[in-house]
Amino acid sequence: MEKRRLSDDFNSAHIAYLAVSVLMIVVGIYLTKHFYNIHFPSGFGSEDALCKGTGFWGCNKATQSALGHFFFVPTSLFGIIIGLLGPIGAFWNAPEVERTNKFFIYLNALGCLGLFLYSIIALGGLCQFCTVYYVLSFIAAFIFFKFSSLKPIPDLKVSAVYGIILIVPSLFARNYFIEQSQKKDSLSGQYVQQFKNLPGKGEPSYISPFKINEATQNWEDAPVRIAVFSDFQCPFCEKVAKQIPQVIQGIEDKVNVSYYFYPLDNACNPNIKRAFHQFACKAAYLAACDTEKFVEVHDVIFERQRELSFDNLDKWANEFGLKNCFENQEVQDVVKQTINTGDQFNLTSTPTIVINGKVIKGSVPTVYLRAIIKSILENNE
Structure with missing residues (x-):
């Protein structure tokens, strides 16, 4: 045939x-x-x-x-x-x-x-x-x-x-x-210049008590001040969370880094008009429950981001010995305060990093962030 x-x-x-x-x-x-x-x-x-x-x-x-x-x-x-x-x-x-x-x-x-x-x-x-x-x-x-x-x-x-x-x-x-x-290293100067040209938005009106790194007790005393607006369910926020320790390595005594909760879900963020990251608000409440345990909880949530669920968040709260985090009005209020601070910088997405009052949206390669910080430190000498 x-x-x-x-x-x-x-x-x-x-x-x-x-x-x-x-x-x-x-x-x-x-x-x-x-x-x-x-x-x-x-x-x-x-x-x-x-x-x-x-x-x-x-x-x-x-x-x-x-x-x-x-x-x-x-x-x-x-x-x-x-x-x-x-x-x-x-x-x-x-x-x-x-x-x-x-x-x-x-x-x-x-x-x-x-x-x-x-x-x-x-x-x-x-x-x-x-x-x-x-x-x-x-x-x-x-x-x-x-x-x-x-x-x-x-x-x-x-x-x-x-x-x-x-x-x-x-x-x-x-x-x-x-x-x-x-050629990545050769582009560092280009990023530094772009950063210098960014308009200044001022320091956060509310200084978050959730410290990733604390060089000085007073926020503005550190030559470099980084505010990280993040969502525990955002994959790019996970990338930034792992990146920050590399960015400040060796200069921890010169950099203040504070974390600001900005869940992309209408369950706690009035700027989000629909349900989206359904576990993000509850994850924020867990991390905000105890400032002393914040870094540890922050790291675990991002490390196990793909396991996020309502049941697992309850389980992790028990593992950390944290109780009444999700219904606690004080915890909800402090999360709301960090969300409101995002309005100052016209936040529409995460991650957003504010370095010395200048807003950077999205993740930026570590080598360029280090170059920016190096430039800031050199200008402060």
Whole structure:
């Protein structure tokens, strides 16, 4: 029986596959650009590492995850190559090409399924554009399954050509990543200058009693004063929580760091108009229950962020010997006070860091934050 081929004629199925291929290329290009913007931001705000109210959806977690790249080659680059199979198959119209394309389209769909499950289970959310790519990949696989009866057996010669098409841009991408990594130090001056140009918003009107580091008893006596507005359920806040000790390492006697609760949920934050981070308010109440135990509780909550639940928060309260934290009006009032302080800085997202009255939104690489603090200390000498 004659084998049916997708590319036998320019039918609607073939047109649909080409359209899907083009969309795969477009999405892949966007994700590749996003990858480099995340890893090598050019200044404040370019990283966009923020929690704004779309916690389940977001591409930053996926981009920064262990599967965001393979040996410094962005995973999205492989997606672009798979998308190119469509136009290549249209111009190189041969049975061995279609068999090879079918094999790689199936393999890609299987890989997308794996990445989808990894995102849900390990990352706790999905990247919108990655999800679009997954859907396109499944559509492409379905089109081949439905309209091509050729067996998905790769041809050696065609596979070798595809290998070259993959290896060349991969080498460029790897070298670019390494070069940009080596240039990070040279960008420190650019960040310092941008920080100097930021408008001053003044010191927090309320000095939080929740100290991550205390160089001086009086807040304003320290040459560097950092106010961290954070949400225990925000993944980027977890990143900042782990980053702060590295930022102030060796200069702890010169830096005051205070924590300000800013849960992104309407259960305790009137600025948030809907339910979002449903455990964030209760987590804030737990951490605010005892200032003496704050740092320990703060560290545990962020360390076990993916385990956050109402039951676990009750369990952790018992483990820390903290009682009546969640119903205590004084605890709720102090959390509300830190939330209200955020209004002074027009907070809309977390994490937000205020250094000596200047507002930085999102997470910033440690090397740049240290450069900013070094500049402040040098100017104070």
